[in-house]
Amino acid sequence: MSRTTIEKLTDILRDVFVDDTIVIDNSTTAEDVEGWDSLSHVRLIMAVERGFKVTLPPGDVMDLMTVGDLVALIERRLAA
Amino acid sequence: MFGLSKGRGSVTKPHMFLYGNCQMNRLMQGLKMQPEVQRLFQVKRVPSFDAVAEDDESDHAAMVQAFRDEAKNTRIFICQAEVWDKNFKKFADLLPDDCVKIPIFSVALSSLWPYYFKDMPIRQIKVPGARGHSFPYGDTFLIRRVKQGVPTEDIVTEYMGLDINAEMPLSETHRANLDMLRKKEERSVIRVVDYIEDHFQDDRVFWTLNHATNALFRVVVGQLLAAMELPDLPPPAAGTFASSIGFGSLIHHPVHPAVIEHFKLKYLSPDSLYHHHGEEITFREWVYRYVETARIAYAAPAAAAAMT
Numbered sequence: 001m002s003r004t005t006i007e008k009l010t011d012i013l014r015d016v017f018v019d020d021t022i023v024i025d026n027s028t029t030a031e032d033v034e035g036w037d038s039l040s041h042v043r044l045i046m047a048v049e050r051g052f053k054v055t056l057p058p059g060d061v062m063d064l065m066t067v068g069d070l071v072a073l074i075e076r077r078l079a080a
Numbered sequence: 081m082f083g084l085s086k087g088r089g090s091v092t093k094p095h096m097f098l099y100g101n102c103q104m105n106r107l108m109q110g111l112k113m114q115p116e117v118q119r120l121f122q123v124k125r126v127p128s129f130d131a132v133a134e135d136d137e138s139d140h141a142a143m144v145q146a147f148r149d150e151a152k153n154t155r156i157f158i159c160q161a162e163v164w165d166k167n168f169k170k171f172a173d174l175l176p177d178d179c180v181k182i183p184i185f186s187v188a189l190s191s192l193w194p195y196y197f198k199d200m201p202i203r204q205i206k207v208p209g210a211r212g213h214s215f216p217y218g219d220t221f222l223i224r225r226v227k228q229g230v231p232t233e234d235i236v237t238e239y240m241g242l243d244i245n246a247e248m249p250l251s252e253t254h255r256a257n258l259d260m261l262r263k264k265e266e267r268s269v270i271r272v273v274d275y276i277e278d279h280f281q282d283d284r285v286f287w288t289l290n291h292a293t294n295a296l297f298r299v300v301v302g303q304l305l306a307a308m309e310l311p312d313l314p315p316p317a318a319g320t321f322a323s324s325i326g327f328g329s330l331i332h333h334p335v336h337p338a339v340i341e342h343f344k345l346k347y348l349s350p351d352s353l354y355h356h357h358g359e360e361i362t363f364r365e366w367v368y369r370y371v372e373t374a375r376i377a378y379a380a381p382a383a384a385a386a387m388t
Contacts, residue, residue, distance in 0.1 A: 016197070016220065017197055017220065018197070018220045018223045018224045018227065034198070034200050035197040035198045035199065035200065035218070035220075036197075036198070037198045038162075038186075038188070039188055039190050039196060039198070039289045039290060040190070040196055040197045040198060041260075042190055042253065042256050042257050042260055043190065043194065043196070043197075043253070045256065046248075046252070046253060046256055058256070058259040058260050058262070058263045059263050061260075062260060062263050062264070
């Protein structure tokens with residue numbers, strides 16, 4: 001069975017922020033994840049792009065409010 | 081642009097408020113040095129960070145209260161657009177209708193520190209007698225090795241020899257950083273991303289990810305003055321702005337030698353010294369101290385906090 005987008009995203013977040021205890025859902029925000037701030041956001045987005053093999057436009061990733069928004073963006077780009 | 085040099089004919093000088101993070105303090109210093117700004121305005125800052133409780137007696141709280149008391153006399157309001165969305169709406173009604181609002185943005189660049197993350201456990205450890213955190217900027221590569229139990233000397237040796245570009249494409253990361261900044265710039269009257277792109281290899285533009293050098297602040301001040309149609313005159317004493325005290329004098333975030341080599345930074349070498357709470361240390365020494373401190377912070381965060 002293929003892994004869901006949020007499961008894969010969880011692994012990426014855990015790797016980028018070196019924290020195996022990170023648990024996310026669609027309502028999670030950057031403030032809920034220790035280590036995730038605006039300065040580390042670029043690195044996370046690049047890891048997401050590599051992990052999912054998608055390109056995320058800068059204008060779209062800046063307006064993300066929640067993990068659910070990021071998941072939706074990834075899935076839109078995968079379907080494009 | 082805004083016709084501000086005409087003034088309002090008021091006896092009391094109106095306020096120019098700067099609202100945003102600590103970068104606004106440096107901008108305030110730069111603007112205050114301009115004779116025409118001094119003549120026309122009382123320049124003050126109100127911090128955007130830290131929620132201020134009713135019983136808060138800190139300097140931040142005092143600045144917020146001063147703004148509440150004096151906002152009605154504000155002629156110019158310079159604001160970082162990103163914090164406006166988050167925090168400012170609660171204050172917006174205090175400003176007079178004819179107040180000129182000038183959006184800028186918080187300038188930050190992580191290209192030179194590819195493993196940066198906000199390392200909260202190590203931030204709990206304070207340097208006795210010093211302002212701020214011992215290590216305000218974390219490094220995920222080092223923390224990963226600390227968590228794996230690798231001895232400090234081995235971590236230092238491995239990291240010093242690491243080909244970072246093989247692990248993480250530095251030029252691509254830099255491009256992504258600049259693209260993100262350009263999106264922020266679209267909402268701002270200042271335009272500095274081209275300056276950063278053109279100068280960051282030849283001149284020091286950032287001390288840390290989010291602390292620009294005076295060279296960049298000087299560009300921002302010049303653009304703000306132009307936007308306000310005010311003259312951009314040299315400060316009264318040569319070098320005054322360059323020597324103004326700010327966070328950059330306390331902490332420089334050291335740059336990995338492989339990053340220096342990759343970007344061919346002309347102002348740094350593997351042996352460069354960096355300010356670190358009153359000392360001058362090399363990148364290697366910074367790595368050693370960070371790892372040793374992280375070992376304490378991650379092993380027993382509560383105990384580490386109690387030591388400070």
